[in-house]
Amino acid sequence: MIRASRLAPLFAVFALGSVHADEVQVAVAANFTAPIQAIAADFEKDTGHTLVAAYGATGQFYTQIRNGAPFQVFLSADDSTVQKLEAEGETVKGSRFTYAVGTLALWSAKEGYVDANGDVLKRNAFRHLSIANPKAAPYGLAATQVLAREGLTDKVKAKIVEGQNITQAYQFVSTGNAELGFVALSQIYKDGKVSSGSAWIVPSSMHDPIKQDAVILNKGKDSAAAKALMDYLKGPKAAAVIKSYGYEL
Incomplete structure (x- = not known):
């Protein structure tokens, strides 16, 4: 069952699974949307939450949490x-851990458009390059670091279209509004391969x-469901799903 929540109108909000006695409200970095949706069904079946x-x-989640948003668990796209x-005293002491290490990819919805070494960037023949807002999205920040390393920051500056988050950056490319863009590998990767279009998996x-x-x-300090989710994310079932989307552990 998918039902709407009243959380954060700027974001798509979903409840996954049937209603049980204990729920956990989770703020999830956009790049981790597909994996957490896949994990959620097993989590409910195995724990009842x-x-x-x-x-x-x-x-943006940081700002919302600081302003009192009712999230109990935060799955961030970075560690900082x-x-x-x-x-700042907003978390339960000792609960933090790294659940995934993300991979950046340069992607086009067009087959054969992006070469395996990312030379399409240097040729600079495209009209639009999509990235996530580097001030709010760690994958966007990583994209700007790649451009700087390649000496392309000034050359492509006028061609950049900036998404509010990594989902929007992906959508600009998938809809053809940008020929290519920097996305999270997890958005285009499943079961060991890029699922559509063409991509350069950026070296870490x-x-x-x-x-x-x-x-x-x-x-979430007194929430059994929050603790259960954290334990579940450290377990073998979740690890298998996370790896299948191109993350490292």
Whole structure:
């Protein structure tokens, strides 16, 4: 069952699974949408708890959490935002851990458009390049680091179209509004291969590590479902799903 929640109108919000006695409200980085949806069904079946997820940009979730949003668990797209919340007293001490390490990809919906080494960037023959907002989305920040490393920042500046989060950056490319863009590999990858279009999987050495941390927020301190979710994300079933979407653990 999918039902609407009243959380954060800026984001798509879904409840996954049937209603049970205990729910956990989770803020999920947009890049992790598909994996958490896949994990949620097993989580409910195995634990009896329901996962209620809101998807969006990590930076925007930080602001919402600081302003009292009712999230109990935060699955961030980086580690620094969670560390900041921890330092500010917004999290349950000792609950933070890295649940995935993300991979950046340069992707086009067109077959054969992006070569295996990303040379399409250097040729600079495209009209639009999509990236996520680097101030709010860690994958967007990683994209800017790649462009800087390649000496392309000024050359492509006028061609960049910026999505509010990594989902919107992906949508610009998938709809043809941008010929190519930097996305999370998890958005285009399943079971060991790129599922559509063409892509360059960016070497991790070209940008800061995208360590994605999870943490129980203060509102989840006494929630059995919140603790159960954190334990579940560390288990073998969740690990298999996370790996299948191109993440490292």
